Amino acid sequence: MTTAIIIVAVVVVAAIAAFLLLRGRTAGGRGLRSRFGPEYDRVVARHGGDTQAAERELDDRVKRHGHLEELPLAEEARARYAARWASAQELFVESPERSLAEADALLADLARERGFPEGEDRADALSVHHGAHVHGYRRVHAARSGNASTEEMREALMDARGLFEALLADGGSQREHGNGHLVKGHRTS
Known part of the structure; x- marks a missing residue:
């Protein structure tokens, strides 16, 4: 009888340990998916569907860049960048290639001024x-360096606008969560 109780206890402890291990891994994945949004899926795809490898890479990014505080x-x-962005958009009608080059340069300048690395x-x-x-x-980088159609360049410029607006926003009092929501006062992990 005691042998049966010991066996049942060992099985229960093993089941609880397995549950906790799997629960912890899933929570980390969900946290990274939430934080990185579409970037999570891109990294998983780049790793051939290996979520563990992708999550290790994303964890490494957080360790390397999570401490970065965006400069105000x-x-x-802010007004100068907004005017440059408006000019880049207007230029698209005349020259989509030059428009993307300007948007790319503008994003690089804005990211640098906000404190992002080179x-x-x-x-x-x-x-x-x-x-x-x-x-x-x-x-924007891909469209500039490849043989993108005008429609692909337009879509790239539209997608880049989201990053432009996020970088232009006041980073001192709000932090953007990976799902596009802003969280006041602190960075979400």
């Missing part, structure tokens, strides 16, 4: 803080 923008800078790390850092919109940054 002066009202004059180079290849920029997109990763943007994904940590603006996961719902970083695809616009990537699409």
Whole structure:
């Protein structure tokens, strides 16, 4: 009888441990999916559907860039960037290629002024803080460097506008959660 009780106890403990292990992994995945939005799916696809590898990469991004605090923008800078964006959009009718080049340069300048790193790390850092919109940054780059149709360039510019607006917003009092919602006062993880 005691052997049966010990066996049942071991099975129950093992079941509870397995449940907690799986629950913890799923919660992390949901948290990353929520934080990174469409970027989560892009990274999973890039890893051939391997969610564990994708989540390790995204966790690494959070460790490297999660501490970054966006620098505030002066009202004059905000107005200057808004005017540049309006000009880039207007230029699209005349020259979609030049319009995308200007939008790309403008996003780079704005991200730099807000405190995001230079180079290849920029997109990763943007994904940590603006996961719902970083695809616009990537699409502008892709449309500029490939043989994109006018419609693809238009869509890239429209997607980039979401990131532009998020970067232009006051980062000192609001943080954007990966699902596009703003959370006042603190960064959500």
